Amino acid sequence: MQQINDFAGRLGGVYLLPVVVAALAFVMIGAPSSWVTLTVAGLAMGMMIFLMASGLSLVFGLMDVLNFGHSAFVSFGAFIAASVLAWLSGWLEADAVSLNIAALFLAFGAAILFGLVAGWFFETVIVKPVYKDHLRQILITMGALIVAEQMILAIWGGTPVSVPRPEFLEGSLLIGDITIEIYRIFAFLLGLGVYAALYLTLNRTRIGLLIRAGVENREMVEALGFRVDRLFVAVFMLGSALAALGGAMWAGYETLITPALGAEMMIVVFIVVIIGGLGSIQGTLLGAIMVGLMANYIGYLAPKLALASNMILMVAILLWRPNGLKPAAK
Amino acid sequence: MNALSQTTTSGTKAVKAAVLLIFALLLFAPFLFQDVRALEVAARVCVFIVLVASYDLLIGYTGIVSFAHTMFFGFGAYGAAISLKQMGPGWDAVVVGALAGMGVSLIVAVAIGLLSLRVKAIFFAMITLATASVALVLASQLSDFTGGEDGITYRAPALFKTATKLMLDENGKVLRVFGVKINGKLAAYYFVFFSCLALFVVMLRMVGSPLGTVLKAIRENEARAEAIGYRVVSYRTFVFCIAALVASLAGTIYAIWLKYTGPDTALSFAIMIDILLMVVIGGMGTMWGAVIGATMLVLSQYYLRDLMGAAAKATVDIPILPHVLDPDRWLFWLGIIFILLVYFFPKGIAGTVMAKGAPR
Numbered sequence: 001m002q003q004i005n006d007f008a009g010r011l012g013g014v015y016l017l018p019v020v021v022a023a024l025a026f027v028m029i030g031a032p033s034s035w036v037t038l039t040v041a042g043l044a045m046g047m048m049i050f051l052m053a054s055g056l057s058l059v060f061g062l063m064d065v066l067n068f069g070h071s072a073f074v075s076f077g078a079f080i081a082a083s084v085l086a087w088l089s090g091w092l093e094a095d096a097v098s099l100n101i102a103a104l105f106l107a108f109g110a111a112i113l114f115g116l117v118a119g120w121f122f123e124t125v126i127v128k129p130v131y132k133d134h135l136r137q138i139l140i141t142m143g144a145l146i147v148a149e150q151m152i153l154a155i156w157g158g159t160p161v162s163v164p165r166p167e168f169l170e171g172s173l174l175i176g177d178i179t180i181e182i183y184r185i186f187a188f189l190l191g192l193g194v195y196a197a198l199y200l201t202l203n204r205t206r207i208g209l210l211i212r213a214g215v216e217n218r219e220m221v222e223a224l225g226f227r228v229d230r231l232f233v234a235v236f237m238l239g240s241a242l243a244a245l246g247g248a249m250w251a252g253y254e255t256l257i258t259p260a261l262g263a264e265m266m267i268v269v270f271i272v273v274i275i276g277g278l279g280s281i282q283g284t285l286l287g288a289i290m291v292g293l294m295a296n297y298i299g300y301l302a303p304k305l306a307l308a309s310n311m312i313l314m315v316a317i318l319l320w321r322p323n324g325l326k327p328a329a330k
Numbered sequence: 331m332n333a334l335s336q337t338t339t340s341g342t343k344a345v346k347a348a349v350l351l352i353f354a355l356l357l358f359a360p361f362l363f364q365d366v367r368a369l370e371v372a373a374r375v376c377v378f379i380v381l382v383a384s385y386d387l388l389i390g391y392t393g394i395v396s397f398a399h400t401m402f403f404g405f406g407a408y409g410a411a412i413s414l415k416q417m418g419p420g421w422d423a424v425v426v427g428a429l430a431g432m433g434v435s436l437i438v439a440v441a442i443g444l445l446s447l448r449v450k451a452i453f454f455a456m457i458t459l460a461t462a463s464v465a466l467v468l469a470s471q472l473s474d475f476t477g478g479e480d481g482i483t484y485r486a487p488a489l490f491k492t493a494t495k496l497m498l499d500e501n502g503k504v505l506r507v508f509g510v511k512i513n514g515k516l517a518a519y520y521f522v523f524f525s526c527l528a529l530f531v532v533m534l535r536m537v538g539s540p541l542g543t544v545l546k547a548i549r550e551n552e553a554r555a556e557a558i559g560y561r562v563v564s565y566r567t568f569v570f571c572i573a574a575l576v577a578s579l580a581g582t583i584y585a586i587w588l589k590y591t592g593p594d595t596a597l598s599f600a601i602m603i604d605i606l607l608m609v610v611i612g613g614m615g616t617m618w619g620a621v622i623g624a625t626m627l628v629l630s631q632y633y634l635r636d637l638m639g640a641a642a643k644a645t646v647d648i649p650i651l652p653h654v655l656d657p658d659r660w661l662f663w664l665g666i667i668f669i670l671l672v673y674f675f676p677k678g679i680a681g682t683v684m685a686k687g688a689p690r
Contacts, residue, residue, distance in 0.1 A: 126669070135389070135393060135395060136676060137452075140669055142606065143666075143668040144669060146661060146664070146665035147665035150662035150665060153658070154658075267463045278453075308464055308468070311461070311464045318445060
């Protein structure tokens with residue numbers, strides 16, 4: 001048993017989990033073409049969830065603040081991107097790919113900009129007065145979530161909003177008998193890009209060094225003369241912007257969004273953060289990919305179970321590792 | 331914390347007087363307010379007082395934040411609903427339903443408690459939120475069993491039918507006392523009232539007992555309570571189970587009163603938000619706060635919205651005001667009030683008033 005553990009540890013430890021799940025699913029599904037489609041869908045979904053969850057996890061790791069209102073950024077991002085895309089629908093239908101891309105980036109840019117501004121506002125006005133008081137933190141951010149959801153209802157109304165997609169992301173690739181939606185590849189690549197950027201920032205730059213040090217021992221970093229609170233505002237803004245971007249991506253993926261989107265995603269995001277372990281980017285990515293893969297595999301293998309799949313996954317992982325798969329070193 | 335001291339302040343007296351007034355109003359509600367809607371409101375107040383008080387056991391007395399409280403409420407409601415539907419209206423069905431609801435609540439509460447009460451409060455809040463959402467989804471998906479989104483309509487035991495005549499006058503018609511028909515509706519209301527009263531008194535006794543003191547000790551300083559020799563995890567799990575059982579019973583009572591159970595009345599997240607608002611507005615950790623908070627919020631839910639609608643109509647000509655006063659914006663304003671309360675009056679109405687006149 002010990003040898004098996006060591007061997008698994010050398011190969012990558014808990015990072016092997018998605019591979020194991022994918023391999024198991026391959027055996028159970030039997031048809032390689034649908035397996036590839038499902039896996040790509042799962043990875044794409046995982047990456048989008050990762051975008052939404054990473055900010056929450058980082059913020060918690062650095063400042064011990066859990067923002068229950070995080071999903072408000074997701075839904076605002078989704079709705080703002082949808083509005084911008086609808087406004088630029090002329091560009092989207094144009095034949096030129098450059099115009100398509102410009103419209104898409106404007107939409108994402110608007111969502112990110114909103115996330116930054118709203119994140120700053122949220123941090124300074126809502127969260128700052130209740131640092132270190134978990135009970136009031138939960139209550140206040142929950143109150144903020146209620147207000148934000150009501151604002152979305154007031155601005156966009158209760159009816160579903162359809163999201164136009166740019167031409168060049170429509171349709172799907174055909175490789176042999178395997179069909180892959182282009183938007184999924186796009187989502188996966190974008191998520192991977194963001195993960196790489198986050199990973200490099202955290203591990204290769206001075207700011208990242210400070211953030212990691214702050215996660216590990218905040219007082220020490222402050223004692224050395226660094227302004228951790230300013231750093232925290234920046235991380236909070238970044239996390240909110242990522243959540244808004246994730247929401248925007250999700251809007252394009254679903255193509256029809258309702259104000260209930262935020263509440264639905266909040267549950268998934270929480271489950272991902274719990275599975276991954278609070279405070280670590282790697283853990284969040286792992287959790288997000290696991291949730292994405294499981295949702296797609298179980299949805300195909302046993303549709304009746306699909307609703308509870310996230311919950312079963314969470315319970316199983318918590319029984320195995322009570323602090324999540326890869327918690328931040330603390 | 332004033333709740334720990336034994337001295338009676340003038341503020342405490344005021345709070346208790348207010349609670350006594352609410353009690354008296356609820357006791358005589360069918361005679362004081364003789365329309366159907368008012369009785370509906372009174373019954374809802376009774377049930378929510380119990381529900382909020384049981385939540386207060388968790389959040390106010392023990393410092394546990396759970397988002398699964400409506401789930402337990404829903405278990406009780408659905409237990410009664412399903413058994414009344416399957417077995418027909420009768421007391422046996424009520425008992426079976428209540429016991430089934432309590433059984434499921436107990437099992438789930440023990441599972442959640444043992445699995446996650448060891449970890450940080452914040453973790454627990456997230457896990458309960460996830461569990462509750464799964465329960466909600468399950469209730470709307472297992473439509474053969476729960477009636478799905480439409481819910482279940484059923485008949486209550488014969489005693490509670492409006493047509494049941496409890497007392498007859500000399501002409502063989504339903505006896506009227508002060509103009510109120512002594513019929514099944516009245517019996518149903520007093521069933522709700524007295525069972526809620528009993529549950530509330532039990533909880534009141536519990537927080538006054540040594541157990542309540544231990545819970546407060548855990549809330550104030552967990553490590554110290556553990557060091558003195560109390561098993562913190564056991565106490566937490568225990569109180570979580572008690573709160574779940576009480577919530578489940580409250581659900582059963584409400585299901586019998588409404589004769590309808592669906593996701594909106596028993597399981598939706600909106601109810602969880604209501605409970606949270608009531609406990610914070612009323613005052614955490616006082617029990618009396620639950621009474622005040624539940625009464626105020628239910629009253630404003632039923633009557634303030636009408637007022638807002640009327641105000642919005644009256645101000646149609648003024649540019650922004652009608653939108654601001656739209657009854658649909660009601661939750662928006664409530665949310666803002668909630669945030670301000672948590673900032674400035676974290677003790678809520680009861681806590682703030684009770685602190686008045688306290689020796690400093």
